[in-house]
Amino acid sequence: MSSYEIYIAIAIMAVVNYFTRVFPFLFFRKNDLPAYVVFIEKFFPAVIMTILIVYSVKDVDFSLAPYGLKEIGGIVFTALLHLTLKNYLISIFAGTIFYMALVQYL
Amino acid sequence: MKYEREIKKAFEVSIPVMMGYGVLGFAFGLLLVSFEYPWYLAPIMSFFIYAGALQFVAINFFNAKAGYIDIAIATWFINIRQSFYGLSLLKRFKKTGKLKPYLIFGLTDETYALLTTIKDDEQLKKRWYYFFLAAFNQSYWFIGSTLGAIVGSNIKFNTAGLEFSLTALFVVLCIEQYKNLQNAVPFVIGGFASLFALFAVPSDKMLIVSIILALILMFTFRRKIENE
Numbered sequence: 001m002s003s004y005e006i007y008i009a010i011a012i013m014a015v016v017n018y019f020t021r022v023f024p025f026l027f028f029r030k031n032d033l034p035a036y037v038v039f040i041e042k043f044f045p046a047v048i049m050t051i052l053i054v055y056s057v058k059d060v061d062f063s064l065a066p067y068g069l070k071e072i073g074g075i076v077f078t079a080l081l082h083l084t085l086k087n088y089l090i091s092i093f094a095g096t097i098f099y100m101a102l103v104q105y106l
Numbered sequence: 107m108k109y110e111r112e113i114k115k116a117f118e119v120s121i122p123v124m125m126g127y128g129v130l131g132f133a134f135g136l137l138l139v140s141f142e143y144p145w146y147l148a149p150i151m152s153f154f155i156y157a158g159a160l161q162f163v164a165i166n167f168f169n170a171k172a173g174y175i176d177i178a179i180a181t182w183f184i185n186i187r188q189s190f191y192g193l194s195l196l197k198r199f200k201k202t203g204k205l206k207p208y209l210i211f212g213l214t215d216e217t218y219a220l221l222t223t224i225k226d227d228e229q230l231k232k233r234w235y236y237f238f239l240a241a242f243n244q245s246y247w248f249i250g251s252t253l254g255a256i257v258g259s260n261i262k263f264n265t266a267g268l269e270f271s272l273t274a275l276f277v278v279l280c281i282e283q284y285k286n287l288q289n290a291v292p293f294v295i296g297g298f299a300s301l302f303a304l305f306a307v308p309s310d311k312m313l314i315v316s317i318i319l320a321l322i323l324m325f326t327f328r329r330k331i332e333n334e
Contacts, residue, residue, distance in 0.1 A: 001167075001168045001171050003144075005171070006143075006147065006168055008174065009164070009167055009168065009172070009174065009177055010147075010150065010151055010154065010155065010164070011154075012174055012177050012178050012181070013151075013155050013157075013160060013164060013177060013181050014154040014155045016177075016178050016181040016182050016185075017155055017156070017157050017160060017181055017185055017188075018210075018211055019182070020181075020182060020185040020186060020188045020189045021185075021188050021189070021191070021192065021210050021211060021213045022192070022207075022210050023188075023189040023192065024189060024190065024191075024192030024193045024196065025192050025196065025199070025206075025210060028192075028193060028196070033193075036325075039324075039328060039331075039332070040186070040324075041186075041187070041189075041190045042287075043287070043289075043292045043324060043331055044183075044186055044187070044292075044321075044324070045186070045187045045283055046280070046283040046284065046287055046289075046292035046293055046296065047292045047293075047295055047296040047299075047320045047324065048183055048184060048186070048296065048317070048320075049276055049279045049280040049283055049296070050280055050292070050293045050295075050296025050297050050300065051296045051299060051300040051313070051316045051317065051320060052159070052163070052184070052276040053273060053276045053277060053280060053300075054297070054300035054301060054304055054316070055163075055166075055300060055312060055313050055316070056163075056166075056269075056272045056273040056276060057273055058304055058309045058312050059309060071270075071273070074270050074273065074274070075273060075277055078273075078274045078277045078278070079277050079281060082277065082278050082281050083281065088126070088278045088282075089125070089126060089129055089130075091274065091277070091278050092130070092133070092271060092274040092275055092278060093129070093133075093271075093274075095270065095271075095273075095274035095277070096133075096267070096268065096270050096271040096274050099267045099270035099273075099274075100264075100265075100266065100267035100268060100270065101267075102267070103266050103267035104264055104266050104267060
């Protein structure tokens with residue numbers, strides 16, 4: 001993107017992001033949410049997080065060696081760390097360093 | 107000093123967030139400049155957008171020259187959980203007057219968690235206490251990301267693979283979601299929709315197609331999800 005386009009993109013994200021935060025203050029007066037809204041609220045965050053994992057590795061070519069194995073290895077390593085140590089900073093940093101080591105030294 | 111009690115209390119409560127936002131913000135700044143973007147985009151984004159996962163994804167939008175409408179839709183769905191935070195705060199924020207727009211702007215995951223779990227102290231002027239708490243948290247994110255961007259543009263080191271911090275962030279958030287839900291179906295739907303889109307459509311349309319397909323699947327299998 002050109003720097004002009006980047007500023008437009010930032011403005012769009014700023015406005016839409018604020019909209020997501022102000023939404024209930026604008027539209028909901030009481031706790032009378034339609035059932036489908038409650039359904040989305042409860043389950044969509046899990047869906048989008050899964051999508052974003054795949055999205056974040058979308059530029060990897062899975063048809064060429066090493067077939068995305070470094071990414072899969074990094075994901076498994078990060079997940080195992082998080083399940084055992086339960087500290088999100090350690091998981092993110094050690095996971096990233098592990099992956100960087102795979103990319104830079106293998 | 108005016109509001110000294112409120113500032114002191116807000117600072118104390120915000121200390122755990124300092125660590126998290128400082129470090130994660132630093133990583134965001136480093137990643138941003140590793141793609142040769144100017145360092146000052148980090149403070150600009152952290153001031154005006156102020157959303158963790160979204161700012162990381164924004165770097166991908168810049169790289170991919172994403173369309174504006176796609177950016178708007180993706181932003182909305184990435185942050186849709188925030189649309190529900192306000193519900194439990196409608197009453198608390200009622201008498202916050204001119205501070206209210208900023209309090210709403212500052213409703214990140216962590217600020218929301220602090221506002222809803224920490225007990226109110228009757229002695230405090232609440233609206234100012236909320237304000238300082240939100241402002242401290244944003245300042246950590248702002249300072250962390252700015253430092254990361256400045257350090258990254260002045261010290262050159264091999265950043266190959268640094269973009270995995272985004273993946274690692276989502277892996278962690280995903281596991282936390284699973285702990286809350288104890289239900290695998292949404293993850294299967296998200297995984298299926300995104301893998302299908304990854305192989306079926308060009309990569310710049312992948313996120314939008316995944317979101318739409320996942321919504322269709324969610325409503326198709328709604329009963330199954332809710333009964334799990």
